Structures are given as structure tokens and as C-alpha cells.
Amino acid sequence: MTRGTGMADAGQSTGSPGNATGAAEPDGRWNGVERALLRVRRLVLLCTLLPLAAVTALPLWLTAGPAWAAFGLLPLAAVAWGWGALGRNWRSWRYVERADDLLISRGVLWRQLTVVPYGRMQLVEVTSGPLERRYGLARVQLHTAAATTDATIPGLAPDEAERLRDRLTELGGARSAGL
Secondary structure (H helix, E strand, O other), X not given: OOOOOOOOOOOOOOOOOOHHHOOOOOOOOOEEOOHHHHHHHHHHHHHHHHHHHHHHHHHHHHHHOHHHHHHHHHHHHHHHHHHHHHHHHHHHOEEEEOOOEEEEEEOXXXXXXXXXXXXXXXXXXXXXXXXXXXXXXXXXXXEEOOHHHOEEEEEEXXXXXXXXXXXXXXXXXXXXXXX
């Protein structure tokens, strides 16, 4: 599994994800999530909507005729749209470690930039469900002193997730020691 995420290929620079939001340029380089996350999400899309198309179109074909069975193909249109939407969403996920905080950026239509100060972190978890483990992925969950700033970074390689957990825990301990 490669660490490359296609960020450079997508024309996204190492600059701030939304200078229009007034965010300062980050100190480090933006990191994207693994491409396997896109494969997992597209697999879930197909496993959900293809059976739905079959169980909708077949009864309509048998009871109302082929013209009505065309309505059963609407989930296939949703698959086509969702395929591209998932790709755009995958490209939008990125994070950067700065001197005092972690920035997490995501979203296509509604961009969201989450700033998590190291000193406010209380717990950093690495989790991986069965499908994520199958595709070699892990998720980092950050819990902070304020419940509204909890953040998640999905689709990381397990080694990167553990490295990030260890680094954030170390930085969080060092920043909160003065409190």
C-alpha cells in the first residue's frame, strides 16, 4: 500500500485548505488519507445499491412490465453519481501537524477545518473495524476537553495511525503539563 494519496495529482498544494476562511498557512505539509479508504467506501456503495436495484427492478418487471422496471434502475444512477462524489470526498480529507495544533480539513461543498490544540487533547484512539482491517486501514479518533472539537481522521495506514497517536499523545502531554 502506498503512502501517496494523490494530493499532488489533484492539484492541491501544501498551502492552507481554505485561505478564504482566513486560516493561516500551516507550518508543515498536508497529508492525505490512503486510497484504500476510497475503495472501501465504493465497495459499501456497490454492496448497498446494486442489490437494491435488483430487488426493485425484478418485482416491477414481473408485476408491472418492463416500462415500470426502469424505475428500479434509479439506484444505478445513484451508484454513478456516488462513485464520483466519493472520489471528491476522499480527495478532500487531509491533515497537517503544526507546532501547537493539528489541522484536519475535509468536505467538498461544505469545507470544514478543525483545529485541535495539542494541550486540549485528552484521549487519542486508534480503531479499525473488520472492513478497515481487511483493507489495511485504521482511524484516529481525537477526544478533547470540549466535546464539540472531537475529531476523526479515517483511512490511515495502521503504522501511520499508531505513529500519529504516539506523537499526539506525546505533544498533548507536553503541552498540558503546564496547566
